[in-house]
Amino acid sequence: PIEQRLMEADVDDPFQDEYSAASESALGHFSxxxxxxxxxxxxxxxxxxxxxxxxxxxxxxxxxxxxxxxxxxxxxxxxxxxxxxxxxxxxxxxxxxxxxxxxxxxTMGYPPVGDPIGPLRQLQVAPPEEPEAAAVVPVFAPLPSGEDED
Structure with missing residues (x-):
């Protein structure tokens, strides 16, 4: 998680600057x-x-x-x-x-749709594909009943 990364980052870690710039940019969308x-x-x-x-x-x-x-x-x-x-x-x-x-x-308008932090289109989730049925190898074979034996 980003919070953990921020806590573990050194003061001179470039991630600190990247995070600050991204936060400032995001705030600007809601000004x-x-x-x-x-x-x-x-x-x-x-x-x-x-x-x-x-x-x-x-x-x-x-x-x-x-x-x-x-x-x-x-x-x-x-x-x-x-x-x-x-x-x-x-x-x-x-x-x-x-x-x-x-x-x-x-009134605060929500960021436009083209905005990367704006609302995302609803993802169209494709139904899961049915896996092909693999040949099932029986674990147990039928026991002989003795009727067919001579």
């Missing part, structure tokens, strides 16, 4: 616009604080119409975008008070 969380660092950090302080984080996600995959995609997005922000903008965003923003969630 959607989530304004303002995907465009406003202040809103993102305010959300993170409110989410982290919540006694029931899954309920917070449900109330906002968010999925766990949304959080993974937003984390990846901000990991790429934060370094590009001016230091003053980062400081201001980090200082945002905990708040749940009004999120405009788009």
């Amino acid at each position: 959607r616009a989530l304004p303002p969380l995907d465009s406003d660092a202040h809103a993102w950090f305010a959300f993170l604080k409110a989410y982290g302080e919540s006694s029931d984080p899954p309920l917070v996600l449900r109330q906002l119409g968010l999925l766990e995959v949304d959080l993974m995609n937003l984390n990846a997005l901000w990991a790429r975008q934060l370094p590009a922000l001016e230091p003053a903008q980062r400081s201001q965003a980090l200082g945002a008070p905990a708040a749940l923003p009004n999120i405009h969630v788009e």
Whole structure:
């Protein structure tokens, strides 16, 4: 299993990079616009604080119409975008008070059929072929009854 392979892999094992790249690619198939969380660092950090302080984080996600995959995609997005922000903008965003923003969630469409991680066509399973009957060699021969003997 892949989990076992990941646990046994060394830090410099190329498998780690392959797995990360494949995971990031897969997540990209399930991304959607989530304004303002995907465009406003202040809103993102305010959300993170409110989410982290919540006694029931899954309920917070449900109330906002968010999925766990949304959080993974937003984390990846901000990991790429934060370094590009001016230091003053980062400081201001980090200082945002905990708040749940009004999120405009788009409906998530399932990946198109041509997508390798999308739904697979139902496999047409051919019925198993009947094996040819092999000549059966009797294990026991009939015992003589004595009637045919003279």
